[in-house]
Amino acid sequence: MSAPLRRAVVDLDAYRANLDLVRSWMEPVELMAIMKADAYGHGLDAIALTAVDAGIRWIGVLTVPAALRLRSIGVGEDVRLFTWQHDPGLDFRDAIDSAVDLGVSNVAELQRVVDAVDHRPARVHLGVDSGLHRDGATVGEWPALVEAARDAQRAGRIEVVAAYTHLAESSDADDAAAVAHFDAMVEQAEDLGLDIRWEHVAASLAGLERKEFRKDMVRMGANLFGIPGADGVSAADLGLTQVMTLTASVAKTKRVPVGTGVSYDYTYRTDAETTLALVPVGYADGVPRAAQGRVEVTINGTRYPIAGRVAMDQFLVDVGDDDVRVGDPVTLFGPGEDGEQSVLEWGRALDTIGEEIVCRIGGRVQRTYEGHSGEGRVGAYLRGERA
Known part of the structure; x- marks a missing residue:
């Protein structure tokens, strides 16, 4: 699915x-x-x-x-x-x-x-x-x-x-x-x-x-x-778990030849014939424009750097010859349990803090709740049973 x-x-x-x-x-x-x-x-x-x-x-x-x-x-x-x-x-x-x-x-x-x-x-x-x-x-x-x-x-x-x-x-x-x-x-x-x-x-x-x-x-x-604030300390070091995982799905794929310029200003060019995968998340959703080449997203268990400028609504990744298809899930960041980058890693890569990364995630990114949402006041609220 x-x-x-x-x-x-x-x-x-x-x-x-x-x-x-x-x-x-x-x-x-x-x-x-x-x-x-x-x-x-x-x-x-x-x-x-x-x-x-x-x-x-x-x-x-x-x-x-x-x-x-x-x-x-x-x-x-x-x-x-x-x-x-x-x-x-x-x-x-x-x-x-x-x-x-x-x-x-x-x-x-x-x-x-x-x-x-x-x-x-x-x-x-x-x-x-x-x-x-x-x-x-x-x-x-x-x-x-x-x-x-x-x-x-x-x-x-x-x-x-x-x-x-x-x-x-x-x-x-x-x-x-x-x-x-x-x-x-x-x-x-x-x-x-x-x-x-x-x-x-x-x-x-x-x-x-x-x-x-x-x-x-x-x-x-x-x-x-x-999201601990101490330098060099991860959530796992403290026994904490990152609460938010940011995901998307591959919207398009495109096979391109060697030397293809990617996204605005052609700040990235392919060094071989390759496949580009379009991820429909951009700076309007909170992914910093500066994320190009500095953070990696995970598709089918493999991490790929962002290739080219992050646009308002999307960015591209160069997946080479890997079998990446439309609809494949993309993890931008998560707790790190499956090898994906964490919010803290994004923060370090972008010269900021993890709190800024999660606070930037825009309103058109759907929030879904797992776990405790089925219980108590939370479950009642999310089911529409207002107080």
Whole structure:
């Protein structure tokens, strides 16, 4: 049977196994499963419901609309949904009414939250800029933010759940300095009369490598998808399994003579009479244009480099005299169990990280789910049995 034109196969059993393993590493610290960017391109709904079925009680999704999406598919208030990047024009009322946790980094943002409170207090995490300079209050801004939060909490308008920061992961020394800075800010908040009950600073890499940085909770994203961030460390080295496999099918084959120019600009020419196989996946689907000659795809158990420029909708491989036919399945990347390249190998070959590769996979690539999808809330959802 021919394979679909293009497909991302998401192994929910692998995700759950990774989740259970990482959670065992973090115990007794709480684990927040990070699912920003549509769960790193894997599909937010199925990933989140799998995590909930596995007992996860903290999920990070970046934005309020993503959190409200999860509430709408049945993720109840027993699961805390943390968001931290907010549209300047966002009305926070729906988020507050749906018990969505809000990361807040400045007084103006906090005031917008307070103004939106109606019948229940807003759940707020106060952000500290410890050196990454993307989010969080600076040293100069922090006292005013703390005092405003303290007063709003005393007035019953908000509940300060936690303080948090994000580390640059530049070096052990830089991260240690950032955590020391964060600790000083928390101490200052307590001196100003605000009790900080929860602290979370470490994401996937720091959470894995620096036990002393785990605090009360670790935010884990890439590791849960089988994409470790440590240099030179594979998923298999850690006992993790890559969750996504990107596949396609050969759409056309063409026999061409020696010296044939292939794709745009003729950056590749055949060195013998050969067969070209057309794979209907291109940069519009997330395969970088720079992938020519740098990554390999697998057809019938044999790996072939991409030949010629990657186009918007397709690329070619030179399969020589091998018996490759229309409809044959093509694996672009996978867990590596059958000899195919992994996401990490793609990342190294393309001078980037595995997370970028999976996040690039476009919306016209069909996501299909295997494994845990037949069970619990996930199976019900994928069968169309909405909450």
